[in-house]
Amino acid sequence: MKKLFNVQIVTAFSIALVLFLYFMQSGILESFEEKTYDLRVKILHSPRPLPQNLAIIEIDDKSIAELGRFPFSRENYTALLNMAKTAGAKAVLFDAFFPEVQSETIDRAFADAVKRSGNVTLAGGIEFAADGTAKGFTSNIPVLETAAKRVAQINMLPDSDGVIRSSLLLIPYKNKLYPSLGICGAAELLGVDSIEADRRNVILGKMKIPTDAEQRMLIKYNGPPGAYQRYSFADVAKGRVAAENLKGRVLFVGATALGIYDMRVTPFSNNSPGVEIHANVADSVANGRFITRGVSESLIDIGLIIFMGVVTAVISWKLRHLVSLPLVATLVAFHSALASWAFLSGSWISVVYPVTSIMLVSALVAYLRFFIVDRHAREVRAMFSSYVTQRLVDEMIKNPEMARLGGEKRDITVLFSDIKNFTAYSENHKPEEVVAILNEYLDGMTDIILKWEGILDKFIGDAIVVFWGAPLKQEDHAGRALKCAIEMQQRLESLQAKWVADGREPIFSAIGINTGEAIVGNIGSEGRKMDYTVIGDNVNLGARVEGLNRRYDTSILITEYTLERLRTSVADGSFRGVSITGLERVIVKGKETPVGIYSVAAIDQGLMATLVDCDPEKIVRLLEK
Structure with missing residues (x-):
């Protein structure tokens, strides 16, 4: 609202200044206006x-x-x-x-x-x-x-x-x-x-x-x-x-x-x-052939100065420069054509003053956008462009209120992915081989994450942290996370086949997903190093669940909290192509409340999703982290 008010102030100031120059009959502007009159006399003769x-x-x-x-x-x-x-x-x-x-x-x-x-x-x-x-x-x-x-x-x-x-x-x-x-x-x-x-x-x-x-x-x-x-x-x-x-x-x-x-x-x-x-x-x-520049023409000039200024402000404020600048040029051309038509009809309508209104408003609004709005856009781009899709970045710039960058509690789904036995893999292969296969793996996973519009929080060695539901609200964040996980495993299978064909030992990954409330925001040292990330118990639980894949020899695990967001779509058949199997209800270290753990596997996309719940009586307390 404040930004819009600033635009209104700039527009009003620009128009008022041009009107003042018009009533004062500015020598420089009048000289230019007279030259446009001469040009019309010659061209339209x-x-x-x-x-x-x-x-x-x-x-x-x-x-x-x-x-x-x-x-x-x-x-x-x-x-x-x-x-x-x-x-x-x-x-x-x-x-x-x-x-x-x-x-x-x-x-x-x-x-x-x-x-x-x-x-x-x-x-x-x-x-x-x-x-x-x-x-x-x-x-x-x-x-x-x-x-x-x-x-x-x-x-x-x-x-x-x-x-x-x-x-x-x-x-x-x-x-x-x-x-x-x-x-x-x-x-x-x-x-x-x-x-x-x-x-x-x-x-x-x-x-x-x-x-x-x-x-x-x-x-x-x-x-x-x-x-x-x-x-x-x-x-x-x-x-x-x-x-x-x-x-x-x-x-x-x-x-x-x-x-x-x-x-x-x-x-x-x-x-x-x-x-x-x-x-x-x-x-x-x-012969009754006259050119007039009287009271009627003055009123038209005043109206055009105001109208052209307001239209230019709307164009320059609402549209990107790539679009607004050609439109402003078109507006100048339109007014010149209008003034020429008026001249042929016997009226000297000012060209210079309305065009000055257009140019002044356009310049000042562009200045305002560059230092206020576009500065915010640059900050958003710098912060998010490396780990979200371009569409999300553009959406956040278009609707800044959807991407509050201060810390806040949000309902999110977090995904942790890790390579199984990566320490042993690293010890048994040359460093350059490890780096090459890891980069190829992370590159493929990043493509999938961005496809499902997840926020790529960070890489921690061979681990990947992703979340959905912030900064933009995504009502289906749990479904996105699970579909992303399935496709990540499918991409990994393709990579494994390629690595085997190339004579390289493949790697395998484990994914854990949890849904719940977490703190989202910029965390770090202001002006030095800051990251847009998530913290909280539900984030920690997501990391613990990813580690449980070794216990159950699975590739994808989700919590009951994530499953609750999917039950309706699984039941009505809108969420398809997966098999969800309840394993156990576990109490992780440092907690007293048991949480259901479910393994997920891909099945034919045309098939209804299947769901087998956990045995509510089967509760296991885990001592390891």
Whole structure:
């Protein structure tokens, strides 16, 4: 319970930390989030055909070469407007402003062309103070501004990494809202004049454009540079562009030549002409293509941070690392796919913050498991792996409460096995022969013991001590012990045949089994040498019974206490293939209570077990140990 509480604390801390960073808009995490946004813009972009209602009149290198150094004489702008009007252009928007007088005659002619067109939007630039408020506005000479249909601001405020992902649609200055060139282009495309604002929207006619509180709109880019039809400024001004190419179109006029330094960084490119960014804003708004990151998206982000953190905690805590790590990676991939789907649907769902929640929770829970849970697992493995089956070890790790390692009384069955006359055998054979045959014997017996899920307590020279019923409870521990003993003798018979065939003298073993309560636990010197073992009178009785095989010339002896655990299964036929014969009731040295001793022999597995009880009146007191 305490371990689970620790996991809950770690999970809550991790999620709270990520939420704190989310609300604080952490610079590092926001930078990563912006990069994931750019990646989504590029990867999820679907090419669209060139819009037929919008075009860019570009001040390119060709125009500069033909018309002279930029800025051009305003006579060229006059010629451009005259050609656009003649062709029937829907509107002309200049991504340039004219703050100084060139000459009264030229300026007047330009102003007249602006007024005759009746659809010209001129540009201006707002200057910002250190606190982010507007403190000045650089516009056009009065004669031009009076003639224009609108004056728009062309400010572009990139994010901290220099990338332009959004546009300020409206900027307040001196009790007036200055619309961006892009939103003015959208108004022309839609044929509306009204541009207003409320708390989190810019209202264009009847259309609500989702923005933040500062009227900043994420730009749904149409594509990389070149997403709109371009015509050279010189070609239009000189009449080299067919009228049908301009008719009915909203024309953005601006620089694309590198030498004019109006190149901006966008998610698509490090060299995007500023005029094309304005065109993207107009196109996005006019077609209702928006990306939003507002209150709804924030609530979804918060929910995903919490949900992903909790799911990760459950996965990391409940499952092994081999399984949990791929699942955590799958969870990250799932969230990335979810964020991509949301992006295609017009919502910017955070990738970085939920993924940070996943990674942080996964790391901390893994740390917790390594130093608390897995440490316990390592201790259990180190203690039991050499003398129990892997399944038992895994079960004890999965259910620690089943394997209390402190000393406790448990109902167990203990098995003692010893080689008959081993001292004489050792004296009559070379040491290397004794060791070789003993190792072969012990190896075969160990396989059988582990097969029947016994705890291999210890080897004492040629003797083997095994018990069942701890640390995991085994309701059938007496039956397991007896079946194990029978199979040990059968394996020994196979080994004896092999040794005889090899010309070696075989060995024979004796087994004694007793069942009852004993003390089970770690015994020894802590930090130096400890063994998980059993002690108590019933263990000692098991050892005494094994020694009685010499008295009765038998191979397997059990006590009446073990038999009592088997009577029901012997009677109903579920325990088969053995013959159990009562020998005597004996009183071992140091005891006063007689105990029945039974010999066991294997018979055909298909046959019912047979049982002959001891004569209750036949009691023998043994003086030897």
